[in-house]
Every structure is written in C-alpha cells, then in structure tokens.
C-alpha cells in the first residue's frame with residue numbers, strides 16, 4: 001500500500017530537542033502524548049472488561065441452576081444492566097479509542113493526534129463516569145436495573161433515585177467519546193503525511209474515520225434520550241408518559257436510532273483490524289481495498305434506517321415492518337462483501353498462523369455466525385418468537401465477543417511487540433487462544449438452543465427444561481472468564497519487557513508506516529513527515 | 534494533509550473542530566426534534582391512536598348512509614386503570630360486532646372506591662395501529678378530563694362508527710383505554 005523512502009525522523013533525535021516522558025504519576029495525568037493516552041485507554045478498557053466480566057460471572061452463577069439461589073432478582077437485574085453498560089461503553093469503545101490513539105498517527109505519518117489536550121481530557125473524564133456508575137450500585141435502592149437499553153417506563157416510573165447517577169455517567173461517557181471522535185476526524189483529515197492520499201490510507205484508519213462520524217451523529221441523540229429520562233423522572237415532563245401526552249414507544253425509537261449505529265460503532269474498527277492482519281499473514285495484498293472502503297461507508301449509512309428491527313413486536317404497521325426487515329437484510333450485502341474479501345485475501349496466500357492470525361480467522365468464522373443469527377432475527381415473523389429470548393443474547397455475543405473483543409485481542413497480539421519492543425510469551429498466547437475459543441463456544445452456542453426453546457433473557461430463574469444447557473453455558477462462562485487471566489499474565493510480562501527484543505518490522509508480511517519506526521515505538525514519531533509514494 | 538507551518542495547521546484544525554461541534558449540537562437538537570416529529574408522523578398516519586382522541590368534525594350524513602352490510606368487524610374494548618389507584622374502570626360491552634358505517638354506542642363505567650374526588654383522563658390506543666384512522670368518534674369520555682366524586686360510579690357513553698373505507702383485511706380491532714390521574718405533573722393533553 002505505502003512505502004517509505006526516507007528513514008523516519010526519530011532515528012536522529014539530536015536534530016530536535018526531544019524529551020522523553022515525565023516520571024511518575026504526573027506523566028499519566030498530564031500527558032498529551034498519543035501513545036501514553038492510547039495505553040491509558042487500553043488499560044482502562046481491560047480493567048473494565050474484567051469488571052464487567054465479574055458481573056457476568058454473577059449472572060452465570062445465578063443461572064447455573066433453576067430457582068433463585070445466590071442473588072436477589074433486583075440485584076440480578078442490576079448485574080445484567082451494569083454488565084451491558086460497562087462492556088459497551090467501558091470496554092469495547094475505549095479499547096478501540098485506545099487503538100486509534102496509538103496507531104492512527106503512526107499509520108498516517110503524523111507526529112501526534114491533532115488535539116492533544118482534548119485527548120487528555122477525553123480520557124480522564126472516563127474513570128469518573130464509571131466510578132459514578134459503579135458507585136450507584138451501592139446507594140440505597142441499588143443501581144440501574146432496567147437493562148442497558150433503559151426502556152421507559154422502567155427507567156422513568158419504576159426506577160430508583162440512582163437513575164440520576166446513571167444519567168450523569170452516561171453523559172460523561174458520551175462527551176468523552178464525542179471528543180475522541182472529533183479528534184480522530186481532525187487528525188485523519190488534516191494530519192496525513194504528504195502523499196498519504198485518501199485511497200492510500202490503511203483500512204484501520206478508514207474504518208475509524210467512518211466510525212467517528214457515526215459517533216458524532218448518534219452519541220448526541222443518546223445524550224438527548226438520557227436527558228429526557230432524567231426530566232421525565234425528576235422534573236415532571238412527560239416525553240414517555242402517555243398520561244401527559246407522551247409515548248413510551250417513542251423512547252424505543254429514539255434509543256434505537258442511537259442503538260443500531262452504536263452496534264456498528266463497535267464493529268467497524270474491528271473490520272479495519274482484521275483487514276490489516278489477514279493480508280500480513282497471508283503475504284498478499286488485501287483483496288478489494290476500494291470495495292472495503294465503500295462497503296464500510298454503505299454499512300454506516302444503512303445503519304441509520306434499520307433501527308426498528310429491535311421493535312418488531314411493538315405493533316408497527318406491516319409496511320413499516322417490511323421496510324425495516326428489507327433494509328436490515330440489505331446490510332448483510334456489504335458485510336458479506338467484507339467476509340468475501342477476507343477469504344479471497346487468504347485464498348492461495350502463503351498463510352502462517354501466528355497468534356493474531358489465529359484470532360482473526362476465528363473472528364471471520366464466528367462473526368459470520370453472529371451475522372447469520374442476525375439475519376434470522378431480521379425476519380419479522382420469526383422475530384416474534386426470538387425477540388427477548390436467549391437467542392438474541394447468543395446473536396449479540398457472537399458479534400460482540402467473538403467479533404469486537406476477538407478483534408481487539410488480535411490487534412493487541414499484532415501490535416503489542418511494537419508497543420513494548422519485546423515478543424510476548426507465545427506459549428501463553430496460544431493457551432489464551434485455545435482456552436478462549438473453546439470456552440466461548442461452550443458459553444454462547446447453546447444459548448441459541450435455549451433461546452429457540454423459549455428461555456427469556458434478563459430473568460434470574462428459568463423453567464427446569466432449560467437446566468442442562470444452562471449448566472453447560474455457565475461452565476463455559478467460568479472457563480472463558482478464567483482464560484482472560486492468561487491474557488492478563490501475558491500483558492504484565494510483556495509490559496515488563498520480558499521477552500526477546502523485536503525488530504522494527506515485527507512480522508515479515510506486514511505493511512504500513514508503523515513498521516518503519518523502531519520497536520518499541522519511540523515516544524515521538526514522525527516529527528518530520530515521512531515521504532510516501 | 535499536514536501543513537508546513539504550525540499556525541496554518543492550527544487554523545485548519547480549528548475550522549474542522551468548529552464544524553464538527555456544530556454537527557454535535559444539531560444532532561442533540563435533532564434528538565429532541567424527534568419528539569414533535571413523532572407526533573406529526575403519528576397524526577398523519579393515524580398510528581398510535583392519536584387521531585381517536587378527538588371528535589371527528591365535519592361529519593356528513595353521507596358518511597352514515599354508506600353502511601357496508603357485507604361485512605362485520607369485531608371490536609374489543611379493553612380498560613385499564615393505572616396501578617395504585619382505587620378506581621374500577623370497565624367496558625359494559627367488551628365485544629361488539631359492527632358494520633362499517635353504522636353508528637354504535639358503547640358504555641363504560643368508572644367507579645371511584647376511595648372517598649376522595651378523583652380527576653381522571655382516559656388515554657385511548659387502538660390496534661392494529663393503522664385502524665385508528667378509520668375509527669371515528671363523535672362522543673367520548675376520553676376527549677376531556679373527568680371528575681368522579683368519592684364513592685361514586687359514573688357511566689359514560691362512547692359513540693363511534695367505522696369508516697366504510699376500512700381496509701378489508703382488518704376484521705378485528707382492539708380499543709384500549711388507560712385511566713390516568715390528572716395532577717400537576719400530568720397535564721393530559723387533548724388534541
């Protein structure tokens with residue numbers, strides 16, 4: 001795609017008065033360096049991943065057997081709610097932002113992000129948002145218990161006073177991701193090195209560029225929705241209260257107008273990652289670069305006209321149901337183009353299965369599973385059966401865990417040597433892969449069966465006919481949870497620089513500017529733009 | 534692309550930031566604009582029973598002579614009262630079968646079992662949603678707020694007819710009323 005003809009500037013530091021990072025905690029509090037902020041985002045996301053994971057363990061422990069044994073139903077509801085909120089807004093989104101921070105400037109030959117101080121702010125407000133959300137679990141009456149989708153009237157009429165804390169924390173998360181998105185757009189628009197034309201940009205940069213536009217389009221709508229919930233609950237408005245002329249169904253329209261683009265916010269950067277890794281280990285150029293860019297853009301556009309596929313059972317007229325059904329199915333066309341392109345890239349390639357490639361291949365197969373169950377859900381008449389069952393839970397965990405999370409893990413294994421300068425413990429990485437791959441399927445695949453058989457989601461108890469599968473699901477869940485500690489151990493080892501030092505170009509098939517700078521990547525890179533032809 | 538001098542870079546950056554910030558503000562406003570848009574959309578399409586909370590004006594004798602004797606439509610009436618109140622709200626004729634075009638009366642009662650005066654508002658909703666456009670009411674207790682004295686039972690008549698243009702595939706519909714208390718917070722709006 002791009003080649004560099006002059007050596008990168010940071011190799012000759014004496015020409016500039018480069019200073020390295022400050023020492024101690026101040027380095028992290030005041031940093032405006034894109035690499036530092038990227039690391040902060042990634043560690044924060046990982047801690048949130050473990051926190052949300054702990055809540056999932058509570059959920060699976062309760063569902064290990066039918067009946068109520070471990071937690072109260074109200075606490076169970078708080079666990080499902082806060083698990084969802086933390087995984088979406090605390091783990092997946094900040095992890096992608098962290099990758100954007102680390103990689104985008106290096107991939108386009110820019111010295112840093114365009115707005116470094118805003119970058120610092122957008123990270124540092126996040127810990128407060130999640131501290132508030134987690135603290136709300138301990139106030140009287142408990143934390144949010146209405147599902148991550150906070151449907152009215154659950155969140156307005158039937159919620160506790162901690163709803164105010166929930167609204168406040170979602171506002172902060174929203175502000176953080178809007179600032180992050182603005183930063184990404186300005187960086188990509190204005191800071192590309194000369195010669196880095198639009199259609200030379202690596203796909204990770206392209207997919208993030210489009211994701212950032214989705215973010216600034218829909219995060220404000222989410223902010224509006226939580227504000228309306230706040231005023232309905234505490235200030236006597238009736239946006240969602242029929243008694244005052246409002247309508248609770250309207251809540252769902254506003255929420256999903258944000259919510260469906262949101263699920264693409266969580267998957268488009270993943271497409272970019274897979275499109276980077278697969279060519280490296282297939283030792284071929286990406287098949288259909290331009291079609292990947294156009295497919296990403298059309299997925300993003302279509303994502304605005306499918307929201308009501310989450311609302312097929314709300315009593316829409318049949319024409320509306322058909323419209324949303326066909327639009328939803330239409331999205332699987334550009335998505336299919338992508339899967340086709342990845343497979344075509346591997347076709348007749350000199351493939352080697354390093355750990356990032358293992359996770360990428362698992363992504364391609366398992367994400368496609370999730371796409372298929374999505375297609376089933378998109379069929380209006382059958383969605384009446386599947387809606388709000390474990391089938392939906394299976395669907396979105398295939399696209400989010402084996403999709404978004406697997407891509408994040410693949411990205412970490414791909415770029416970690418560049419970040420730390422040492423090769424991580426490959427034995428641990430392979431153990432992490434196999435344990436995760438097997439347990440994740442034991443965890444999520446049987447959910448399809450119990451869902452089709454009618455087991456509802458978000459309920460702490462179930463009919464005894466579902467007992468066997470639920471036991472297996474819970475065991476898979478515990479195994480998947482434990483497997484992530486292998487990852488933690490590996491990351492700690494790698495960050496302590498235990499491992500073989502690596503060259504600038506860690507993977508022989510890799511292309512792109514980030515492989516032209518030495519490993520570990522110096523604190524400042526591309527202070528003088530590279531030449532690209 | 535990167536600019537040579539950092540001032541020009543700053544200027545170029547600020548320009549994009551300003552535009553993007555404008556998009557953010559507009560989208561925040563758009564979220565709220567969805568509220569009136571939703572109302573307009575429901576009014577136009579008759580979805581959500583918006584159109585059945587007001588009397589149909591301009592009723593002509595013509596409408597009533599066009600009785601479609603070839604089919605009957607089953608109408609079910611459902612009545613709820615909001616939890617936490619001592620009201621009994623019921624439809625005296627829970628199911629009626631009518632010819633489109635034919636005027637029909639049905640009766641509802643609201644009983645206030647508490648000793649305090651209650652101010653209530655009934656909010657209708659019809660399903661299937663598109664049927665709302667074809668249900669015409671000339672008289673309904675849901676058009677206004679109602680005052681029910683303590684320990685009293687009041688009977689209301691609802692007068693309606695179905696448009697003879699009602700699509701043929703709708704052979705059954707449900708009209709649901711929910712009874713709400715009217716207080717400072719619920720400034721129940723009557724269209």
Ligand code: HEM
Pocket residue numbers: 149263264266267309310328329331332335370371372373374375376377378379383386387388392395396399400403404
């Ligand atoms: C071929 C692509 C896809 C199709 C056709 C599809 C379709 C659907 C449909 C129809 C539903 C609603 C099911 C119901 O509630 O009854 C749904 C739910 C969901 N989908 Fe997808 N989907 C697709 C891809 C994705 C992707 C890529 C993600 C995220 C990365 C995703 C995340 C979700 C989530 C989180 C929910 C559940 C939301 C909730 O109710 O809490 N989907 N999907």
Ligand SMILES: [Cu+2]
Pocket residue numbers: 259260263306307309310
């Ligand atoms: Cu969706």
